[in-house]
Amino acid sequence: MTELEYARARTIDEAVALLNEPGVRGRVLAGGTTLALQLRRQGPTWDRLVDITHVPDLLAIDLAGNWLSLGAAVTLTSLLDHTALVTAVPLLAEACRVAGAVQIRNRATLGGTVMNAAGCADLATVLVCLDAEALLASSHGTRRVPVANVLAEGIPPGELLCAFELDVPPEPARTAYLRVDRRRAIAGAQVSLAAIGQLDHDGRVADIRLVPGGVFEHPRRVPEVEGMLRGQPATETFGVAVGQRMRELFADRDEDRWSLPFKAHVVAALTERVLRRVLGGVG
Amino acid sequence: MRVAFSLNGAPVAVDVPVTATLLQVLREHLGLTGTKPGCEIGECGACSVLVNGQVVNACLLLAPQVGGAEVVTVEGLAGPDDDLHDLQRAFLEFGATQCGYCVPGMILAAEALLRRTLSPTRDEIRDAIAGNLCRCTGYQQIIDLIEAVAQRRRAATRQPIVAPEGARP
Numbered sequence: 001m002t003e004l005e006y007a008r009a010r011t012i013d014e015a016v017a018l019l020n021e022p023g024v025r026g027r028v029l030a031g032g033t034t035l036a037l038q039l040r041r042q043g044p045t046w047d048r049l050v051d052i053t054h055v056p057d058l059l060a061i062d063l064a065g066n067w068l069s070l071g072a073a074v075t076l077t078s079l080l081d082h083t084a085l086v087t088a089v090p091l092l093a094e095a096c097r098v099a100g101a102v103q104i105r106n107r108a109t110l111g112g113t114v115m116n117a118a119g120c121a122d123l124a125t126v127l128v129c130l131d132a133e134a135l136l137a138s139s140h141g142t143r144r145v146p147v148a149n150v151l152a153e154g155i156p157p158g159e160l161l162c163a164f165e166l167d168v169p170p171e172p173a174r175t176a177y178l179r180v181d182r183r184r185a186i187a188g189a190q191v192s193l194a195a196i197g198q199l200d201h202d203g204r205v206a207d208i209r210l211v212p213g214g215v216f217e218h219p220r221r222v223p224e225v226e227g228m229l230r231g232q233p234a235t236e237t238f239g240v241a242v243g244q245r246m247r248e249l250f251a252d253r254d255e256d257r258w259s260l261p262f263k264a265h266v267v268a269a270l271t272e273r274v275l276r277r278v279l280g281g282v283g
Numbered sequence: 284m285r286v287a288f289s290l291n292g293a294p295v296a297v298d299v300p301v302t303a304t305l306l307q308v309l310r311e312h313l314g315l316t317g318t319k320p321g322c323e324i325g326e327c328g329a330c331s332v333l334v335n336g337q338v339v340n341a342c343l344l345l346a347p348q349v350g351g352a353e354v355v356t357v358e359g360l361a362g363p364d365d366d367l368h369d370l371q372r373a374f375l376e377f378g379a380t381q382c383g384y385c386v387p388g389m390i391l392a393a394e395a396l397l398r399r400t401l402s403p404t405r406d407e408i409r410d411a412i413a414g415n416l417c418r419c420t421g422y423q424q425i426i427d428l429i430e431a432v433a434q435r436r437r438a439a440t441r442q443p444i445v446a447p448e449g450a451r452p
Contacts, residue, residue: 004301006284006347029348036343037324039302049301051348077337101414102392103328106337107344 004044008051012058012137012162018050020139020158026050028160030073031107034116053109058162061085066168069135072111072161076123077102079110088168091175091194095126098179098189111161114150122189124151125213126177128220129194132166151218173198173207176277180266189214191263193270197278205229205279215250215267224249225271229279239275243268288349290315291359299346306330306341309356317357317387321416328415331388332356338395340414357387360394369432370394377428381419389415393429401437405430 006029009015019026027046029035030053052058058073061082068089070079076096079085086093099122100108113123114134124147132147138159145155147164155161169175179192192213200206208229213219225245232238247268251260287296290313297312306323309315309332321329323342330341333355360368367375370390374380389412396403396411403411408429409422417425 006301006345008347008350029345032345032348033325033340033343036304036345039345040323044302049345049347053348101328102395102411103331103338103340103343103414104325106339 004046005048006051007048009055011055012160015050015052015055016137016139016158016160018048019160021048024048026158028052028111028115030109030112031075033104033108034112052111052160058111060163063088063168066170068166068168070110070164072163073109076100076105076108076110080105089130089175091126091130091169091177091196092123094175094177095122095194098177098181099123110164114147114164115155115161121219122177122179122192122213125189125192125211125219126194127164127166129175129196129209129211130166130169131209132164134161135163135165136160137162148218148220152220169196170198174278176274178270178274178277179213180270190259191215191266191270193267193274194219195274195278197275199234199279202233204231204233208279210246210271210274212246212250212267212270215263222246222249229275234279239272239279242275243271246271284347286346286350288351289353291355297346301345301347303346304342305332305334305344305346305349305354308346309341309354315356315358319384319387321384321388326414326416327385328388328392328412329385331391331415333391333395336395336398338392355391355394357390360390369435370397370428373428373432374425377424377431379420379424379428385415385417385419389417389425393425393432396429397433397436401433401440403429403433 007018009018025046026048029049029051053073058071060071061074062069063085076099080093080096110123113121127147133144134147134150136143136145136155136159173196175196177194179189181189194211196209198207208226210222210226211219225242228242228245247264250267251264284301285296285298297308299308299312306320309318318332318341319329321327325340325343331338332341334349334352370393374386380386392412392415405426408426
């Protein structure tokens with residue numbers, strides 16, 4: 001067995017080349033908070049680690065008007081340190097603050113949270129809610145794919161996740177990210193819910209996006225529930241009804257997990273709370 | 284693989300496997316045992332060190348990742364005459380140490396916070412040490428001492444107020 005090799009890429013092109021050398025099984029290394037554990041548990045299953053955290057393009061945060069681009073190697077801490085971004089997209093900051101201890105936030109990258117694709121990953125949940133697209137580079141060029149698809153399908157080996165691009169939710173929209181967990185700094189979310197909502201002049205729901213984390217295999221929007229809300233007047237009671245629908249959606253899943261009844265109840269409660277925050281007095 | 288970095292202000296270079304963690308390098312290759320192994324899965328914070336001024340878990344960093352970086356361990360905080368660092372003294376003063384195993388990591392987490400701000404709120408202090416488990420003290424004294432050290436450093440850096448020239452007292 002050849003010894004595992006470490007290579008530090010300086011550009012996106014160099015990283016792609018290092019990942020695609022014939023006969024060499026390359027693996028992207030970003031913050032390493034997950035990869036270091038995999039190495040300890042399973043030993044190396046690759047020939048080369050390609051460290052992408054020194055590629056300037058992958059560290060860029062570009063906020064231009066209503067358009068935002070976040071490099072895949074941006075750490076949760078550098079996102080939180082970007083004041084203009086925290087103001088423009090508080091949903092991202094809200095998820096970063098609860099996504100682990102400062103030791104983890106200093107290393108963990110946005111790209112890593114998506115590529116590790118835990119069903120409960122905070123940043124992945126929020127990026128899906130923001131309808132973010134992933135920018136992928138390979139030796140064949142670049143392509144753009146919704147983050148939700150990357151989470152569901154993964155990306156082929158040799159392809160590099162470079163950035164996330166999204167439209168900043170317009171001014172009147174309100175956002176919320178709530179999560180239920182044990183000790184926040186060291187445990188992942190058990191159940192979480194990201195939401196973006198907006199009412200029109202008549203107090204009807206103009207836009208609503210809901211993404212539960214830790215509920216489905218991967219975070220995804222729930223058109224079944226969003227459809228119930230769109231165009232409806234925000235009344236006192238419909239948060240409860242929507243929470244109930246969310247609970248059914250989840251409980252209908254044909255799975256025998258001990259945590260299901262607990263999670264179904266939590267999902268319903270989180271839905272009510274989140275709707276109250278993004279649609280005003282609802283629920 | 285040869286990895287060179289700055290450790291507590293001095294250049295070091297080690298030959299280690301790519302899979303070696305910074306924690307292993309510090310303790311087993313460089314003999315600095317102030318950095319403690321605890322859970323070794325990034326949950327307890329006992330192995331906290333500073334890398335380029337940021338607090339990280341040394342158990343989750345592969346040695347090559349710190350190539351060229353500035354690493355500070357608890358051994359690097361004491362003064363030139365082995366004087367205790369102000370955070371170390373405060374741990375003793377506030378009775379914030381019992382078994383002591385979490386203390387080096389706690390000190391580095393606190394130091395990272397105080398390098399960012401000398402006016403942290405208690406919530407910010409709690410957040411700064413949320414990744415460091417202590418099974419003895421109940422955290423109260425640790426939060427108190429960090430607040431006190433912040434206040435002392437503020438006082439020490441406060442510029443004396445000088446009356447503008449020509450002004451009368």
